[in-house]
Amino acid sequence: MTMVLDDETVRAVFDWRSAVAALREAYRAPGDDARFPDRGVARGDRGWLRTLSGVPVEPGPMGVKIISAALGMGQVLYLIPLFDQRTAELVALLDGHSITGYRTAATSALASETLAAPGALTVAVIGSGFEAQNHLRALAAVRELKSAHVYSPRGESRARFVAELADLAVPVSAADSAEAAVSDASLVLCAARSRDETPTLRGAWLRPGMTVVSIGSTLPEQREVDVEVLARSDVVVVDVLNEVLHDTGDVIAARAAGIDVAGKAVPLADLIGGRHPGRTDGRQIVLYKSVGSAVQDLAVAGMCVRNAARLGLGTDIAINIHPVQK
Numbered sequence: 001m002t003m004v005l006d007d008e009t010v011r012a013v014f015d016w017r018s019a020v021a022a023l024r025e026a027y028r029a030p031g032d033d034a035r036f037p038d039r040g041v042a043r044g045d046r047g048w049l050r051t052l053s054g055v056p057v058e059p060g061p062m063g064v065k066i067i068s069a070a071l072g073m074g075q076v077l078y079l080i081p082l083f084d085q086r087t088a089e090l091v092a093l094l095d096g097h098s099i100t101g102y103r104t105a106a107t108s109a110l111a112s113e114t115l116a117a118p119g120a121l122t123v124a125v126i127g128s129g130f131e132a133q134n135h136l137r138a139l140a141a142v143r144e145l146k147s148a149h150v151y152s153p154r155g156e157s158r159a160r161f162v163a164e165l166a167d168l169a170v171p172v173s174a175a176d177s178a179e180a181a182v183s184d185a186s187l188v189l190c191a192a193r194s195r196d197e198t199p200t201l202r203g204a205w206l207r208p209g210m211t212v213v214s215i216g217s218t219l220p221e222q223r224e225v226d227v228e229v230l231a232r233s234d235v236v237v238v239d240v241l242n243e244v245l246h247d248t249g250d251v252i253a254a255r256a257a258g259i260d261v262a263g264k265a266v267p268l269a270d271l272i273g274g275r276h277p278g279r280t281d282g283r284q285i286v287l288y289k290s291v292g293s294a295v296q297d298l299a300v301a302g303m304c305v306r307n308a309a310r311l312g313l314g315t316d317i318a319i320n321i322h323p324v325q326k
Contacts, residue, residue: 001316003305007095009314013307014098016141019106019300020113026299027110027272029057031241036294038242047071054294058085061305065096065297080301088323092305092314096297099304103296105134107268108189108213111237111288113142114271115278116187116211120146124185126178126200127192128152128161131215135189136165136172145170151181152192179205190214193224197249203228208283214250218291222249225287230254234284236265243291250289 005013036054048071053064061082069076078096083089121143125132128150136148148170150161158174165172175181182188182205190201193216201212203226212233217224230236230250238244244265245251251261268288270276279286308314 002090002319003092003308004315004317005092005094005304005308005313006315007097009308010095010098010304013304013311013313014102014300015303015307016106016109016138018303018307019102020110020138020142022299022303023103023107023110023296024272026056026060026295027269029269030273030275031267031269039294052292052294052297054298055085056295056298056302060298060302061085061091063294063298063301065100065294067096080297082298082301082305090319090321092301094301094304096301099297099300100292101130101134102138103300104131104215104290104292105138106300107239107296108135108215108288108290109138109142110272111268111290112139112187112211112213115235115237115286115288116143117209117279117282120144121187122146122185123148124175124178124181124188125150125161126152126181126188126190127216128157129192132189132191133161133164135191135213135215136170137168139187139189140168140170147171147173149173149175149181149185151175151178182206185210187211188213190216190224192216193222197221197223199223199226199229199250201225201229203230203232206232206285208285210285212285212287213290214287215290217248217250217289218243220247220249220252223253225250227254227257227259229287230261231257231259232285233287234264234281235278235286236261237268237271237278237286237288238265239268239290239296240293241265241267244289248289248291 050067055062063082
């Protein structure tokens, strides 16, 4: 039998604390390019297909996230098949839409939990959409928050963000500018790029001891933080070292300006696995920069499958795709 989880079921079984715990366990293992190779992208005239594959340390399932895009229709589909490592059997098929947002935010929360200064945090959120909301919820699940201030260009978007986060036991308010939101923050969540790719966070606004989370620049043409943010960061923690250093517009711009980002870059796996201390001084500025990876997708998808089985949710189907002897 193969378990199928549609997006509604994924959202029903998802839990922030369980997701962060699953990610912590996944990232304790040393980074291994053989287990988690670079993502692949196939491009055609009408669409593209991206794959992120991985084989975690057992007992977790191996699997792949497949992203298909139809350019003319502006549509994207996310699919995650999971396989038993011992038997190669297809154990689950998941709609990966919500998982993609959940895993990004939960991984940011894991990094923030480890990097941010002790005590209750004052949070600035730049962006007001799906990712921004997820990030504040994920952070609230693992750290005590004193308050949160959100900025995005449209006033109605800021108001919607405040209303939709009203269930959190955290005072959330709208700021009139990104600089105002950041002014008294101890942690900054960057979860939006400007339409013209002008950076939305400037290093001149940062103070000693701040933690910055940046998730919005994942391609060479994209920008989210300016060069000064990279210059002032004492430690740059990354989820996928090679991709962050060579394939993100923020770091490409910083390297062109002569900033040695590689010299202060630390893989998230080394931080969580205790192989790097992360912040070593309370006045250091620390940046966590993410592009997303199969480590995250498979950890969160596996957690959702376990929760669905425990709760009796999901749909079991007999599927005539069986392993064969080779």
